[in-house]
Amino acid sequence: MERYLVQGGLPLSGTVQIGGAKNSILPVLAAALLNDSSEEIRLRKVPALGDVRAMISILTCLGAQVGREGEDLLLQTAAVDCDQVPDLLMREMRSSIFLMGPLLGRLGRVRISYPGGCAIGLRPINLHLEGLQKLGAVIEEKNGSIEARGRLRGSKITLAYPSVGATENLMMASVCARGSTVIANAACEPEITDLQNFLNTLGARISGAGGPEITIRGVRGLHGGSYRVFPDRIVAGTFLLAAVITGGCITVEGIVPEHLTALSGLLEQAGAAVEIGAAAITVSAKRPLRALQRVRTGPYPGFPTDLQPQLLAALTLARGSSTVIEHVFKGRFHHVPELRRMGAKIDLSGHRAIIRGVDRLSGAEVKATDLRAGAALTLAALAAEGPSRITGISHIERGYERLPETLSLLGARILRERGAPEEVLSR
Ligand code: EPZ
Numbered sequence: 435m436e437r438y439l440v441q442g443g444l445p446l447s448g449t450v451q452i453g454g455a456k457n458s459i460l461p462v463l464a465a466a467l468l469n470d471s472s473e474e475i476r477l478r479k480v481p482a483l484g485d486v487r488a489m490i491s492i493l494t495c496l497g498a499q500v501g502r503e504g505e506d507l508l509l510q511t512a513a514v515d516c517d518q519v520p521d522l523l524m525r526e527m528r529s530s531i532f533l534m535g536p537l538l539g540r541l542g543r544v545r546i547s548y549p550g551g552c553a554i555g556l557r558p559i560n561l562h563l564e565g566l567q568k569l570g571a572v573i574e575e576k577n578g579s580i581e582a583r584g585r586l587r588g589s590k591i592t593l594a595y596p597s598v599g600a601t602e603n604l605m606m607a608s609v610c611a612r613g614s615t616v617i618a619n620a621a622c623e624p625e626i627t628d629l630q631n632f633l634n635t636l637g638a639r640i641s642g643a644g645g646p647e648i649t650i651r652g653v654r655g656l657h658g659g660s661y662r663v664f665p666d667r668i669v670a671g672t673f674l675l676a677a678v679i680t681g682g683c684i685t686v687e688g689i690v691p692e693h694l695t696a697l698s699g700l701l702e703q704a705g706a707a708v709e710i711g712a713a714a715i716t717v718s719a720k721r722p723l724r725a726l727q728r729v730r731t732g733p734y735p736g737f738p739t740d741l742q743p744q745l746l747a748a749l750t751l752a753r754g755s756s757t758v759i760e761h762v763f764k765g766r767f768h769h770v771p772e773l774r775r776m777g778a779k780i781d782l783s784g785h786r787a788i789i790r791g792v793d794r795l796s797g798a799e800v801k802a803t804d805l806r807a808g809a810a811l812t813l814a815a816l817a818a819e820g821p822s823r824i825t826g827i828s829h830i831e832r833g834y835e836r837l838p839e840t841l842s843l844l845g846a847r848i849l850r851e852r853g854a855p856e857e858v859l860s861r
Contacts, residue, residue, distance in 0.1 A: 438824040438838060440815035441847035442797055445682035448844040452670045452688050453481040456833045457740075458628040458663035461602040463489045464532035465629060466509050467498065468540055468609050469636055473658025475509040481666070484832035488526045492519055492533065518545040521579075525549070527832070528557055531599060535606030538571055538582050547579045553804040555763040561600035565591045569607055569615065588613030588652055596621040596733045601648070602629055608650035609638045617648045623734040624693050628664050635659040667693040668740040669834060672809050674698075674717040675741070676841070678706055679748040679817040683718035684844060691715055696737040700726060700745070704752065725754030725791060731762050743769045743810035750778035751817060752791040760785050769807035772800040776818050794819055802826035805833045812837065816846055823851070 459480055466475050480486060490500045490507075496519070499510040517537055524530045524547045537544035549557065563573055569586040588611050593600055601621040606629075608615035620626065622644055630643035636659045639651035670686040671694055677684035678701060691698070691710045698708045698715060704723040709716040726749060731739040739762035749756040750773055760766045767787060770780050775798045779790040797820035802808025808830035815822035824830075827850070830837060838848045 435825065436827055437851045438812060438815070438827055439849050439851045440797070440812070440822045440824065442795075442816050442818040442820065442822060444680065444816075444845055444847065446676050446680045446684060446816065446841065446844040446846055447682040449685040449687055450673050450840060450844070452665040452686050453835060454479055454663045455625060455628065455666040455668075456481065456483055456485055457598070457623075457666075457668070458625045459486060460489055460529040461532050461606070461625065461629050462632045462661070462663055463493060464529070464536050465606050465633055466511055467493065467496065467514055467533070467536040468606060468633070468638075469511045469656040469658060470514075470540060471655065471657045472510070472512040475511065475636070475658050476660040477507040477509070478660065478662040479505045480507045481835045483835055484828065485527050485529060488523065489529060492523045492530060495520055495523060496533075496537070514540065517541045517543045519547075521547040528599075531559055531562060532603055532606070534562060534566065534580075534582060535603040538566065538584070539586060539607045539610045542585055543581070543583045545579060545581045553768045553807065554766040561593055561595065561597045562603045565593070565600055565604040565617075566607055569604070569611055571607075586611035588615040588650070590616045590618065592618040593620060595619075596646070598623050598625065601626055605629060605633070605640060605643075605648060605650055609633055609640070609653065610655065611650075611652045613652055615650045615652070617650070618646065620646055620648045621733060622646060624664055624667065624690070632661045632663070635661050664693070665689045668738065668806075670694060670715070671697045671738070671741045672744050672813070672834070674701070674715060675744045675748050676813055676816060676844070677717045678719040678723060679751060679813045681719055681721070682845070683716065685714055685716040687714045689713060689715065696735060697741055697745075700729060700737065722791070723748060723752040725749065725752045725756040725789075728757050728759065730759040733762070739763055739766060740806050742766060743806045744813055746770075746780070746787060746789060747773060747810040747814045749789045750780065750792060750795060750814065752789070754791055756789045756791070758787045758789065760787070768803040769810045772807070772811050773814055775800055776814050776822070778814070796820055797822040799823045799825075802829045805829050809834065812841075812848075816841065816848070
């Protein structure tokens with residue numbers, strides 16, 4: 435089993451080029467199934483991530499041909515004819531739910547098993563299923579699997595919560611439906627706009643993404659095209675928080691700064707120096723952060739839940755007591771017991787975490803239970819005095835490409851350790 439071995443205590447400094455967004459590329463890959471023409475789709479500069487590999491395996495199973503040309507992915511989707519996603523692949527990640535919309539939209543039927551839940555919560559899919567039923571799908575759930583059938587027709591759908599995945603799934607299902615669909619109370623995340631722009635490149639007729647009401651006018655079919663997704667705002671935010679927690683200075687380049695407004699505002703409030711350029715942000719924090727009285731996660735443009743574990747890790751070393759309220763995923767505090775092993779002082783009460791700043795963290799053996807918790811533990815280990823060993827790194831590598839290599843270029847002492855651990859960590 436692989437682990438990260440980290441010798442912390444060094445300030446990180448330098449520049450990081452940010453790659454394509456995992457949470458854009460996953461729905462975009464699923465949406466490619468809507469192209470029933472023989473024209474090729476080229477996705478430019480796709481990061482080599484665990485979840486991307488898992489989604490490619492699913493597309494290949496369904497009859498698509500997917501190849502790599504340098505950093506680009508080339509997709510041929512004319513031969514897609516399978517409507518069933520293998521259970522094993524469904525369980526690999528939550529994003530497999532994104533296949534319902536395109537397969538139903540293209541083939542008129544789909545059979546999937548319930549996507550895996552994970553450490554951040556139950557991950558219900560009621561909003562997805564209710565929306566598909568509004569579009570005319572007949573859905574049968576039995577023995578842990580779901581079968582949906584029907585020739586979809588446009589409808590007005592109002593989401594009870596601005597769910598990112600449900601918005602994306604219903605956009606995809608509506609692309610080739612008869613008539614027009616309006617999704618109200620839609621998610622406004624940049625990844626929704628990315629999906630709209632990608633589908634319109636292939637001939638869809640979608641408008642309104644980025645706002646709370648999206649209109650999809652049904653078309654007969656899609657064609658090929660070339661597209662590059664937005665840069666990953668969560669990976670960018672993670673590196674900016676690496677500067678903060680280690681007392682260094684890091685510039686993230688190739689980003690859309692407005693996608694990180696919530697984070698940069700909080701970091702300025704906490705006393706970090708934040709410099710915003712046209713396509714870059716630089717953060718330096720030569721002294722401990724000031725505590726943040728109340729940080730609340732929420733739908734975009736609120737503070738993103740996917741940066742909550744990483745910010746919480748940085749606040750363990752702030753001066754004073756901070757409060758973080760996790761309002762999107764109830765269970766998203768599995769990083770807290772692991773941070774406590776490093777000396778953090780954190781009390782949990784329901785959605786709320788109270789973090790009392792300490793002078794230092796100590797290296798320890800810690801375990802990543804999900805993607806962003808693993809990122810938070812890596813940041814804490816980089817700041818801690820002494821060595822840390824982080825297990826469960828396959829979670830981290832679902833969403834971060836070559837993380838140890840990138841951090842090493844910023845001055846970190848971190849390596850990927852294989853096989854049996856050499857020895858219990860010496861202090
Ligand atoms: C997407 O997950 C992201 N994943 C998540 O990123 C991100 O945390 C989340 O959006 C919120 O921004 C991808 O894009 C692949 P939701 P998703 O549907 O679509 C409830 C990461 O670390 N809900 O917006 O699953 C749900 O329980 C991952 O990169 C229902 O109740 O999120 C949650 O409380 C983690 N019923 C809230 O809505 C439903 O049918 C937000 O979920 C669907 C969702």
